[in-house]
Amino acid sequence: MKKSLILLGSLFVLALSSCQEEALEPKLFDTKAPSYDSTLATAPFDKYLYDTYVKEYNVSFLYRMNDVGSNLSYNLVPAKYEKSVQLAVLTKYLWFDVYKTVVAPDFLKKYGPRILYIVGSPAYNPEQGTETLGTAEGGIKVTLYKVNSMQPTNIAHLNEFFFHTMHHEFAHILHQTKSYPKEYDAISAGKYSPTGWQNRPLAEANGLGFVTSYAGMEAREDFVEVISCYITETQADWDAMLKRADAGKVSDTETGKDIILRKFDMAKNWLATAWNIDIEELRTEVQNRQNQLRGDKDFFIQLMTEAGFGDDRFVNE
Numbered sequence: 667m668k669k670s671l672i673l674l675g676s677l678f679v680l681a682l683s684s685c686q687e688e689a690l691e692p693k694l695f696d697t698k699a700p701s702y703d704s705t706l707a708t709a710p711f712d713k714y715l716y717d718t719y720v721k722e723y724n725v726s727f728l729y730r731m732n733d734v735g736s737n738l739s740y741n742l743v744p745a746k747y748e749k750s751v752q753l754a755v756l757t758k759y760l761w762f763d764v765y766k767t768v769v770a771p772d773f774l775k776k777y778g779p780r781i782l783y784i785v786g787s788p789a790y791n792p793e794q795g796t797e798t799l800g801t802a803e804g805g806i807k808v809t810l811y812k813v814n815s816m817q818p819t820n821i822a823h824l825n826e827f828f829f830h831t832m833h834h835e836f837a838h839i840l841h842q843t844k845s846y847p848k849e850y851d852a853i854s855a856g857k858y859s860p861t862g863w864q865n866r867p868l869a870e871a872n873g874l875g876f877v878t879s880y881a882g883m884e885a886r887e888d889f890v891e892v893i894s895c896y897i898t899e900t901q902a903d904w905d906a907m908l909k910r911a912d913a914g915k916v917s918d919t920e921t922g923k924d925i926i927l928r929k930f931d932m933a934k935n936w937l938a939t940a941w942n943i944d945i946e947e948l949r950t951e952v953q954n955r956q957n958q959l960r961g962d963k964d965f966f967i968q969l970m971t972e973a974g975f976g977d978d979r980f981v982n983e
């Protein structure tokens with residue numbers, strides 16, 4: 667999963683950023699009074715968001731452009747209405763319903779972000795040669811970009827631009843709530859490159875013991891990348907990554923693969939002991955759902971129809 671693309675004549679690498687540490691407020695929205703305007707043309711979707719996210723999870727899913735809530739250093743375009751509807755339905759299917767099924771119905775209500783904010787366009791950082799895929803601010807708000815180019819049944823694409831980011835940011839929220847083992851930081855100490863990670867090709871990063879180039883930025887990014895990659899990637903992709911990693915000799919006794927498996931074991935144990943989450947169950951649930959949706963337009967139409975958005979304009983990719 668080499669996250670790079672050629673744009674404007676320079677090399678852009680996709681990044682996740684602004685992961686800060688802050689405590690969570692349990693409740694930010696009043697779930698008793700309806701929070702949507704039933705006279706607007708968007709009322710059916712606003713009602714869906716209210717019923718699905720606000721009432722059930724205390725999460726506000728924001729799709730209208732909001733200058734105050736946007737990062738003004740980017741040139742951003744609002745999310746299209748139809749794309750916003752698609753992403754809201756897919757986010758429930760591939761994220762919220764996963765934790766509801768595998769962990770507990772109220773788990774995301776308790777620990778999930780309070781605001782999901784989506785933006786239509788990408789967020790480029792020309793000076794760093796990177797593209798920001800998503801941000802999590804204080805564990806409260808997760809922002810996702812590029813919604814207008816979303817391909818709703820292309821799983822590799824959905825993971826690369828949306829769901830990898832969601833699981834990544836959510837893993838940050840979890841470790842900001844209950845710390846991961848300090849020993850994790852020591853595994854790759856001295857090999858992180860906070861400002862130069864984007865210049866490491868994927869195979870080189872894997873060989874050093876990082877699941878992605880971005881994981882080589884710092885330990886906490888590394889930690890959540892391991893979790894997010896394992897949950898969202900197919901077994902074949904995970905195995906291919908381990909194979910590349912095995913070609914890198916990190917010490918006399920360990921390859922990049924040995925390092926990654928050591929990190930994985932630590933992350934797996936932490937999820938089990940700190941959160942009572944079985945990462946294998948979580949992964950199986952995500953993979954089953956991805957497999958159902960992958961390339962299957964009919965299944966996508968079924969999902970949209972069940973949510974109340976089966977019209978052509980919502981199901982056309």
Ligand SMILES: [Zn+2]
Binds near residue numbers: 835
């Ligand atoms: Zn992060």
